Amino acid sequence: MAVIDRKKLILEAAAKSFSLYGYKATTMDQVAKLANVGKGTIYTFFKTKEELFEEIINSLIAEIRYEVESVMNESASVLENVNRVLSRVHVFRESHQLTIKLIQEERDMGTQTVIEAMQRVEQSIIQYMKGIIQKAIDKGEIKTCNPEVTAFVMLKMYFSLVNDWQRNHPPLKKEEIAKLFELYLLKGLLT
């Protein structure tokens, strides 16, 4: 199309700025300048800065979902799939500019808007895993259980192992984490 898609320009500029400077340090003037657009134009598409940010987070969630779907394999076992999904999420979080910046802002400044956004991202991952687990239950691959609690526990355990454990210990390799998941969650500790 001949006319410029201003909304798209704004979203691209905002994504770039949030990735580079985080939520707080990104100004609407900056986004307008980056998008080559008058500031008022932003407000014809987005009611507030927060709404603009939420749209960016929606894209982020979609991107993660796409990434995760690309490694899923219907015919593989639950364990295999859960490990692939979590590992992919983890790699994504550590390589994607926007998530890196937001995790940092959440930790260092505790910006409320950012905290809420990251929780929304986490929730969406849990919802996605919930689906995987429900399928495994239906197939009879694993025991009947609350799929949401199970997804929640898996995500928390994964992030504990990759983030918190290395605060006091050498980091665990990907295969080690997979082994731990298998032992704790699937086989169980009982002899």
Added chain:
Amino acid sequence: MAVIDRKKLILEAAAKSFSLYGYKATTMDQVAKLANVGKGTIYTFFKTKEELFEEIINSLIAEIRYEVESVMNESASVLENVNRVLSRVHVFRESHQLTIKLIQEERDMGTQTVIEAMQRVEQSIIQYMKGIIQKAIDKGEIKTCNPEVTAFVMLKMYFSLVNDWQRNHPPLKKEEIAKLFELYLLKGLLT
């Protein structure tokens, strides 16, 4: 004894003040006044404010260990004991003035000294649970596994379930948590 035990007075005053106002808002003048002692006297027993605080945390750790030991039962199963210990730790954290205040200060102000102290408390709980798990392994009650990672995973899972889960869901009852522990960690999900 006829002479007043000034060190004890200081420790009691400090414990009271830290419980009431937290670490940052407690001043050495205040502790001195509360203990009916000259400020200089504090410095004959403790090099710095931080050292005084660390002694208080040591008492806290000892107190938790005592609480935990009182509910342990050598002849009960690992599951039973782990659940008792974690539940006791949780109840303690929610009822003990000092821990309440410090958890709050950690969350709201992010005081570095407090963050480090709470991590030390957590570490000591993990070390204690490590012992329980090692015994269960020796008895052949559970599979061979790294007892420290196992203790770590158990504590993290417990705190996730009692603290994070209720951010978006109705809180889980103590028996529900026990059931989840049994399912996820002991029996495993595999059919």
Added chain:
DNA sequence: AAATGACCAATTTAGTATTTTAGTCAGTCG
């Protein structure tokens, strides 16, 4: 010798001036 509190340097806080920013809207331009 043990204990004290006035004292000091350094940090924190409170108060205020200045700047920045989210959001608006009268006016421009295609």
Added chain:
DNA sequence: CGACTGACTAAAATACTAAATTGGTCATTT
């Protein structure tokens, strides 16, 4: 006409500074 703009404003954040507080010391007292 209507999409678009950027100067404008009220509110919020920041920078600055003076005043107060605090951790720690040490000469003096008990």
